[in-house]
Amino acid sequence: MNRQQIESALKDYRWMMNSILLLEEELKHPNAKVTALYGIEAAMPKAQGGPSDPVLQEVCRREKKWNRLDNYREKCAFITSRMHLITNDREIEVLNLTMDGLSNRKIAAHMGFSHTHIKRIQESIVAKLVDKREHVA
Template identity: 55%
Template sequence: MNKQEIENFLKNYHWMINTIKISRETLHEPNSRLTAQYGIEASLPKAQGTTSDPVLSEVVRRNKYWTSVKKYEKKVMEIQSRIHVITDEREYEVLNWILDGKGYRWIARHMGLSETHIRRIKDSIVDKLIKVSQMSQTA
């Protein structure tokens, strides 16, 4: 992983976690409001290039969605498996706020530091996460 990928993972971590959580909750309560068409609607021509089976269309849509959720899970696990390398208290605090979806300005106000200093701390965090990534690739 490179610096840009790790920064994007950190920036997107919050919404990816929420998506995973909501997806897992809805897995247990599927929405089954799809019904077959009867009467005159059943005899009308269907659109070309697609199936007229609404259940199949829903299965295809959900499979695509679950594929993207699996990608989110992989990215989240990559970040979570590397958090242990952040040992400095300020860095750990900044990392947790970033993972909670807070912006640099909000974190700076909360911690009583400048936004520039928060960005430097974030850069230090990313550098440490990159080093762990590089060490795991060479091992």
């Protein structure tokens, strides 16, 4: 991941984790609205021009959700797998509060720093989290 992607993943970490939990729960259960019709409903002519196969539509929709879930998991795993690189106490606190979804101003108020100082600490964190392999050329 590059610097901008890491910054974005850090800021979005909280809602991505919430979305992961929600998507995992939702994808455990099939959608009951796409069950087959039985009896007279199955024999009746269907309206033309609409979606021709609701099961296929549901499969495509769920596939997109799986892809989004995988994307969120990958971003969150990247951040958590590199947290050990942050060793400074202030940076650890700012990292955890950022991952908890607090704004820079709330973090600054909590720690007694200016929000611009918090931004500098976050920039230092991102610099440590950047994947060093992408810079080797």
